[in-house]
Amino acid sequence: MDRTRHAFDAHDAAQDHHGHTHASASRHVAGHHLLQVEDLSVGFRMYDPGASFFAARQQMFPTIEGLNISVHAAEVVAVVGASGAGKTLLADAIMGLYEPNALVRGRIWVDGELQDAAGLRRLRGNGLSLVPQSIAYLDPTMKVGRQVQGAATDRADAQRRRLRQRELFARYGLDADVARLYPHQLSGGMARRVLLCCALMDDPRVIIADEPTPGLDLELAVQALGDFRDFADAGGGVLLITHDIELALQVADRVAVFQDGAVVEEVPVSSFASPELLRHPFSRALWHALPEHDFGVAEGASEPGASQEEGRDAGGT
Numbered sequence: 001m002d003r004t005r006h007a008f009d010a011h012d013a014a015q016d017h018h019g020h021t022h023a024s025a026s027r028h029v030a031g032h033h034l035l036q037v038e039d040l041s042v043g044f045r046m047y048d049p050g051a052s053f054f055a056a057r058q059q060m061f062p063t064i065e066g067l068n069i070s071v072h073a074a075e076v077v078a079v080v081g082a083s084g085a086g087k088t089l090l091a092d093a094i095m096g097l098y099e100p101n102a103l104v105r106g107r108i109w110v111d112g113e114l115q116d117a118a119g120l121r122r123l124r125g126n127g128l129s130l131v132p133q134s135i136a137y138l139d140p141t142m143k144v145g146r147q148v149q150g151a152a153t154d155r156a157d158a159q160r161r162r163l164r165q166r167e168l169f170a171r172y173g174l175d176a177d178v179a180r181l182y183p184h185q186l187s188g189g190m191a192r193r194v195l196l197c198c199a200l201m202d203d204p205r206v207i208i209a210d211e212p213t214p215g216l217d218l219e220l221a222v223q224a225l226g227d228f229r230d231f232a233d234a235g236g237g238v239l240l241i242t243h244d245i246e247l248a249l250q251v252a253d254r255v256a257v258f259q260d261g262a263v264v265e266e267v268p269v270s271s272f273a274s275p276e277l278l279r280h281p282f283s284r285a286l287w288h289a290l291p292e293h294d295f296g297v298a299e300g301a302s303e304p305g306a307s308q309e310e311g312r313d314a315g316g317t
Contacts, residue, residue, distance in 0.1 A: 032112035034237035035071040035094070035206050040064055040106035042089050042261075044099065060103065063089055064261040067106070071206060071237035076228055078248035078269075079241045080286065081258035087241045088133055090258075091210040094239070095130050096120030111205055125150065129204035133211040133241075135191035138183040145179025148197045161201070168197040171227075173220065188215040196224055206237045213244060225251045245272075245286055257283045 042064040047056040064086045071077045079087055093104055096117045108115050110123055124130070130137075139147055148165045152158035169178060172193040183191060192215045199207055209228060213221040221244075228238045229251040242248050248255065249269055257265045257280060264280045271277040275284040287293060 033070040033109065034073050034075075034111055035239065036107075036109040037067060037069045037090075037094065038107045038109075040067040040090070040093060040108070041104070042086070042093055043103045045101045045103065062261065064093070067261070067263055069239075069256050069263055069266065071239050073235050073237060074232050075253045076232045076238040076240055076251050077254045077256060078245075078252035079239065079256045079258050079263075080243065080245045080248055081282075083243060085258050086261040087258055088210055091130065091132075091208050091239075091241055094120065094208055095124060095128065125202060125204075127205045129199040129202065129207050131196055131199045131207065131209040131212045135183065135186075135188065135195065137195065138191060140183050143180055143182060144186065144194050148179075148194060148201055150198075150201055164201060165197065168200060172197060172223070189217070189220070192216060193220070193224075196227075200227065200231075204236065206239070207231060208239045208241070210241045211243070212240075213242065213247065221247060222250075246290055257286065 041062065043060045043062040045058050046061055048059050049056075051057065067090065069077070069079070069090075079090065081087060092098065093106075094108060096115075096119075098104055098117065104117075108120065110120070110128055113119075115123065120128070138144065145165055148168065149158075149161040152161055165179065166176065168174075169176065174190065174193055174197075178186070178190065178194075183194075186194065192212065196212060199209070207228065212224055212228075216224060225240070225247055228240060232238050232253075240248060240252060245255075249272055252269045254266060254268055255272060256263045257267075259282045265278065265283045267278065267283075272287055275287045278284045278287060
């Protein structure tokens, strides 16, 4: 078998396959997932914080261990869980964004092709787009219109990109004058809308959306998630990383419940109709914590906000 290809046999929609149950719309175009992450582990080399300065030795602090997750064509997969569980590190690993002291192991396929770190970097903006959590991803020295438009190949492409940028700005309530502003002149909500426009500018196969809605009012947040749904319905794939389970359940096909650096349960969104359909205590705790369930906590389950400290100096959500 060619290890650079990732193909699968046909299966029923409800069949448990590669650690997950498929949603009704899930499909393997050309016989593979759009995104497949297998046995991903991320750790950080750090000096022992409990040792004296001169006696401290470097140790490996694991943050993500043995993680498996996939995204099919025409599918939104929501990764939900407490802040500090390692969700942003998952997004960074998929995009090939590694801290100098990080050790990353595992296998990542994009559109059926096995990728190394260099391959993932090449795919950024060329099939794989990130909506990052931090507005620090915007270049502080470049006007935001130019950042959304990106690099053009010729004059006709430049004109197409200008028109597309104006279309996206209009859709997300950004005045035409915003294109001439620098990032520091934007409000937090405006900056997040600009990041979303950057991701939608080209024609990605997969979007990794890392907490895309904070700073947006409810109407814009619903619209943004609706655009991810439309993108998936047109054949793309979306990995939606969020702590807003209530909004995620409105657009997702499947939900991956993330706790302490691992996916503890991956289910169709319909399983969140009742806690009896969820196997893991943390998944049931998230169900009980939803507003319509009176923000309760299931008996014997840990609080949804309780999670291990993540990545030390690496940060993340």
